[in-house]
Amino acid sequence: MRNRFGNLLWTRINTGILPYLLILAHIGLGSALVYSAPRSNLAFLVLISSLFSLYILEADRRFKLIVGAVLALLIIPVIGVRNIFYLEVIFQISVFAALALGLNIVVGFAGLLDLGYVAFYAVGAYLWAFFGSQQYFVLPFAPGTQPSDLPFLLPGDAFYLFLFLAIIVAAITGILLGSPVLRLRGDYLAIVTLGFGEVIRVLANNLDKPLNITNGPQGITPIQRPTMPDWAVDGFNSLFGPVIGHRVGPADMYNVLFYVLALAVILIIILVTRHLDDSKIGRAWTAIREDETAAIAMGIPLVRMKLAAFAVGASFAGVMGVLLAASRTFISPESFSFMQSIGVLAMVILGGSGSIAGVILGAAVVTLLNLQVLQGVSLYLSELRQSDAVIPLINFAWKDLSNQLDPAKYQRLLFGLILILMMIFRPAGLIPARRRMRTLAAEPPEAE
Amino acid sequence: MPPFAAVNIRELIRPIGQLLLFSLGSASVLSALVLVLALILDQTAVGLHLHDRYNVSLATYTLVNLPQVVIDGLTIGFVYAAIALGYTMVYGVLEFINFAHSEIFAVGAFVGVELLIALDHTGLLRSASLGMAYAYLTLALLMGMAAAGALAVTVERVAYRPLLGAARLVPLISAIGVSFLLQDVIRLVEGLTTGQFNRIMPTFGNFDRRIMLGRLALGDTTVPLGISVKSIIVITAAVLMLAGLNYLVNATRMGKAIRAVAQDRATASLMGINVNRIISLTFLIGGLLGGAAGVLYALKFTRIDPFVGFFPGLKAFTAAVLGGIGNLTGALLGGIVLGMLETFAGSFLGVFTMGAAGSEYKDIFAFSILILVLVFRPQGLMGRHVGQKA
Numbered sequence: 001m002r003n004r005f006g007n008l009l010w011t012r013i014n015t016g017i018l019p020y021l022l023i024l025a026h027i028g029l030g031s032a033l034v035y036s037a038p039r040s041n042l043a044f045l046v047l048i049s050s051l052f053s054l055y056i057l058e059a060d061r062r063f064k065l066i067v068g069a070v071l072a073l074l075i076i077p078v079i080g081v082r083n084i085f086y087l088e089v090i091f092q093i094s095v096f097a098a099l100a101l102g103l104n105i106v107v108g109f110a111g112l113l114d115l116g117y118v119a120f121y122a123v124g125a126y127l128w129a130f131f132g133s134q135q136y137f138v139l140p141f142a143p144g145t146q147p148s149d150l151p152f153l154l155p156g157d158a159f160y161l162f163l164f165l166a167i168i169v170a171a172i173t174g175i176l177l178g179s180p181v182l183r184l185r186g187d188y189l190a191i192v193t194l195g196f197g198e199v200i201r202v203l204a205n206n207l208d209k210p211l212n213i214t215n216g217p218q219g220i221t222p223i224q225r226p227t228m229p230d231w232a233v234d235g236f237n238s239l240f241g242p243v244i245g246h247r248v249g250p251a252d253m254y255n256v257l258f259y260v261l262a263l264a265v266i267l268i269i270i271l272v273t274r275h276l277d278d279s280k281i282g283r284a285w286t287a288i289r290e291d292e293t294a295a296i297a298m299g300i301p302l303v304r305m306k307l308a309a310f311a312v313g314a315s316f317a318g319v320m321g322v323l324l325a326a327s328r329t330f331i332s333p334e335s336f337s338f339m340q341s342i343g344v345l346a347m348v349i350l351g352g353s354g355s356i357a358g359v360i361l362g363a364a365v366v367t368l369l370n371l372q373v374l375q376g377v378s379l380y381l382s383e384l385r386q387s388d389a390v391i392p393l394i395n396f397a398w399k400d401l402s403n404q405l406d407p408a409k410y411q412r413l414l415f416g417l418i419l420i421l422m423m424i425f426r427p428a429g430l431i432p433a434r435r436r437m438r439t440l441a442a443e444p445p446e447a448e
Numbered sequence: 449m450p451p452f453a454a455v456n457i458r459e460l461i462r463p464i465g466q467l468l469l470f471s472l473g474s475a476s477v478l479s480a481l482v483l484v485l486a487l488i489l490d491q492t493a494v495g496l497h498l499h500d501r502y503n504v505s506l507a508t509y510t511l512v513n514l515p516q517v518v519i520d521g522l523t524i525g526f527v528y529a530a531i532a533l534g535y536t537m538v539y540g541v542l543e544f545i546n547f548a549h550s551e552i553f554a555v556g557a558f559v560g561v562e563l564l565i566a567l568d569h570t571g572l573l574r575s576a577s578l579g580m581a582y583a584y585l586t587l588a589l590l591m592g593m594a595a596a597g598a599l600a601v602t603v604e605r606v607a608y609r610p611l612l613g614a615a616r617l618v619p620l621i622s623a624i625g626v627s628f629l630l631q632d633v634i635r636l637v638e639g640l641t642t643g644q645f646n647r648i649m650p651t652f653g654n655f656d657r658r659i660m661l662g663r664l665a666l667g668d669t670t671v672p673l674g675i676s677v678k679s680i681i682v683i684t685a686a687v688l689m690l691a692g693l694n695y696l697v698n699a700t701r702m703g704k705a706i707r708a709v710a711q712d713r714a715t716a717s718l719m720g721i722n723v724n725r726i727i728s729l730t731f732l733i734g735g736l737l738g739g740a741a742g743v744l745y746a747l748k749f750t751r752i753d754p755f756v757g758f759f760p761g762l763k764a765f766t767a768a769v770l771g772g773i774g775n776l777t778g779a780l781l782g783g784i785v786l787g788m789l790e791t792f793a794g795s796f797l798g799v800f801t802m803g804a805a806g807s808e809y810k811d812i813f814a815f816s817i818l819i820l821v822l823v824f825r826p827q828g829l830m831g832r833h834v835g836q837k838a
Contacts, residue, residue: 190617198815410636413632416626423619427614
C-alpha cells in the first residue's frame with residue numbers, strides 16, 4: 001500500500017547504522033522522559049512504543065535481542081519501581097498478550113472462533129486459588145461463616161509447581177470441552193464456546209454450596225504468593241538503589257517478580273507458537289482453517305488437530321490464570337466474564353490473527369487504551385466537572401455533565417468499535433500474518 | 449395473479465393450531481417427565497426431606513405446582529419464540545447469526561419503557577381509563593417495534609452489507625462488535641439523559657392484576673393458581689405476531705421473494721428479485737419482532753438494563769437452533785419448549801436436588817440444551833439436514 005516515496009524513505013531509514021541509532025534514540029528518549037517525569041502518561045507511551053520501533057526497524061538480530069533484553073529486564077523494572085502503576089500496566093499487557101497468543105492459536109491458526117476463551121483462564125486461576133489459599137479448609141462453611149484461623153493447604157512456593165500443573169489441567173479442560181463440539185461448523189462452535197464460558201462463570205458463582213469450592217461471588221482471598229527471599233530484595237536495592245532513589249520494599253519487588261515471570265511465560269509461548277506454526281501441526285491447522293473438507297481429503301485428522309489447537313490455546317490461558325491469582329491474591333467470577341473473552345478477541349483481531357507480533361501489538365494497544373487513554377479521559381472529565389468551565393457555543397456547563405459518563409467503563413464500546421472497524425476495513429489486522437488467511441479475507445466470488 | 453389475492457385462510461389458522469399443539473404437547477411431555485421423576489424420587493431422601501417440610505408426598509407437591517409452572521413457562525416461551533424468529537429469519541436468508549439481535553431487542557424494550565415513563569411523568573398514565581391504558585401500551589409497543597426495526601436495518605446496512613461476500617466468521621465477528629457497541633450506546637444515552645441504567649416499567653392499567661383460577665390444596669396450606677393480565681397480553685400479542693409473520697412469509701408475494709432469496713440468492717436475483725432489498729426487509733421484520741418482544745419482556749419482568757438482551761437473546765438463539773434454525777415453525781416450537789424447560793428446571797431442580805442446585809442454574813440449563821442439540825441433532829427438531837456450506 002505504501003507509495004513510492006514512502007518506500008524510498010523506508011529503505012533510506014533502514015540502511016547503515018541509522019536504524020540502530022533510531023532504536024537507541026527512541027529508547028533513550030523514552031527512558032529519559034519517564035525518568036524525569038514519572039507521572040506522565042505520554043512519557044510512558046514513548047518508552048513503551050520503543051519496543052515497536054525495535055520490532056519494525058531492520059537491524060541485526062543479535063542487536064535486537066540484546067537491546068530488547070536490556071529494555072525488558074533492566075530499564076522497565078527500574079522505571080516501573082519508581083512508579084509502580086507502570087509496572088502494573090506492563091504486567092497487564094503481558095497477561096493479555098499471553099491470553100491473546102493463546103486465543104491466536106485457536107482463532108488465528110486453526111480458524112475456530114472461541115468466544116469463551118477466559119474459561120480456561122478461570123480454570124488456571126481457580127486451580128491455584130483453591131490450592132494456594134485456605135479454601136480447602138473452608139469447604140464445609142458457607143461463604144463468610146468460616147473461622148479466621150484456618151491454615152493454608154500448601155506452602156506458597158508450590159505456586160511454581162502449579163504453573164506447570166495449570167498447563168495440564170487447562171489443556172485437559174480444553175479437550176473435555178472441545179471434544180463434543182468441535183465437529184460443529186464455525187458459527188455454531190462460536191456460540192457453544194460462549195455457552196461454555198458462561199457455564200464456567202455461573203459455576204464459579206454458584207459452587208459455594210453444597211460444598212464451598214469457589215466461595216461464590218465474593219471470590220477467594222487471600223491467595224498465597226511465592227516467598228520473596230531477602231537476598232533478592234537486598235540485591236535489587238544495592239544494584240539499582242542509587243538510580244531509584246528510595247529503598248524498594250518486598251511489596252514492590254513482588255510486582256517486579258510477577259512482571260519477570262509473565263515475561264518468561266510470554267517468551268516460552270512465543271517460542272512454542274513459532275515452532276508450532278512451522279511444524280506439521282501448524283500446517284494442518286492452516287489447512288483446516290482454509291478448507292475443512294479439503295483438509296479431511298488430504299488425510300488430516302480433523303478432530304484431533306482441532307483438539308490440539310484447543311488444548312494448546314487453553315494451556316497458555318491456564319498458566320496466566322495461576323499467575324493472575326497469585327499476583328492479585330484475590331479472584332472472583334467477575335474477572336472471567338464474556339466481556340473479557342471479547343476483549344481478548346478484539347486484541348487478536350486488531351493485531352492480526354495468526355500473526356505473533358500483531359497479536360502482542362493488539363494486546364498492548366487495547367490494554368493501553370483501556371488503562372491509560374480511557375481512564376485518562378475519565379480523569380480529565382472529572383476535573384472538568386469540578387471546574388467552572390463551560391462549553392462556549394452551546395453554553396453547557398461541565399458541572400452539569402452526568403456523573404454516569406465515565407469513559408473508563410466504556411470498554412464494550414471500545415471492543416465493539418475495534419471489531420466492526422477491523423472487519424470492514426482491515427480484516428487481516430494491523431500486522432497481517434505472513435500466511436495470509438483466507439478465513440478472514442474476502443473470498444473470490446464462486447459459483448455455488 | 450388477481451389484483452387482490454384472496455386471503456389464504458389456511459395460512460392464518462395453521463400457525464395458531466401449531467402453537468396450540470406445541471404448547472399442549474411440550475406441556476404434557478414435560479409434566480409427565482417431571483411426574484415420573486417425582487414418583488421415582490418419592491421414596492428416597494428427597495421425598496422424605498420434602499415430607500418433613502410440607503407434610504405431602506413429592507408427587508403431590510409436583511402435581512400441585514405443575515399448572516402454574518406451565519403457565520409461566522408458556523409466557524416466557526412465547527417471548528423467546530418472538531425473538532427466535534428474528535434469528536431464524538436472518539439465518540434462513542443469509543446463513544448468518546445476527547449476534548446483535550439481542551441488543552435490537554434491548555433497544556426496543558428501552559424505547560417502549562422510556563415512552564411509558566415519559567407518559568407517566570405527564571400524569572397521563574395514572575388517570576388513564578382502561579381503554580386508554582391499552583392504547584398507551586399499544587403505542588409503546590409500536591414505538592419499540594419501529595425503533596428496533598429501523599436500528600436493525602441500519603445495522604445491516606452499515607456493519608453487515610459490506611461483508612456480504614466475505615467468509616463466514618467475518619460478519620459474525622462484526623455482529624459481536626455491533627452487539628457490544630450497542631450495549632454501551634444504550635448505557636451512554638441512558639446515562640446522559642436519565643442518569644441511570646436500570647429503568648422500571650411504570651405500573652398502570654390492570655396489567656399487574658392476577659386472575660385467580662383457583663387454589664390447590666397442598667398439605668396444610670394451599671397454592672394459588674393464577675395468571676396475571678400481563679402474561680395474557682404477552683401471549684396474545686406474541687400469537688398475533690407469529691401468525692402475522694407466518695402469513696407474510698407463506699402467503700404473500702413478498703414472502704415468496706424472501707423464501708426464494710433464502711433458497712438461492714443468485715437465482716432469485718436472476719428472477720428479478722432485488723436481493724439487497726429482501727435482505728433489508730428480513731432484518732426489518734426481525735427487528736420489528738425483536739422490538740415488540742423487548743417491550744413485552746419489559747412488561748412481564750418490569751426491570752430492564754442495557755444488558756437485558758444478552759440472556760434472552762442467547763436463549764432465543766438456542767430456541768431457534770433447537771427448533772431447526774432457518775425454519776419459522778421450528779423457532780416457535782423451540783421457543784415454547786425452551787421456555788417450558790427452563791421454567792420447569794427453575795421450579796423443580798431445587799426440590800429434586802434438596803436445595804443443592806436451584807434456579808440459579810436455569811441459565812446453564814439452556815446452554816446445556818443448546819450443546820446437546822448441536823451435538824446430537826444439529827439440524828434441530830424440525831429442520832432438514834443442511835450440508836456444510838463453506
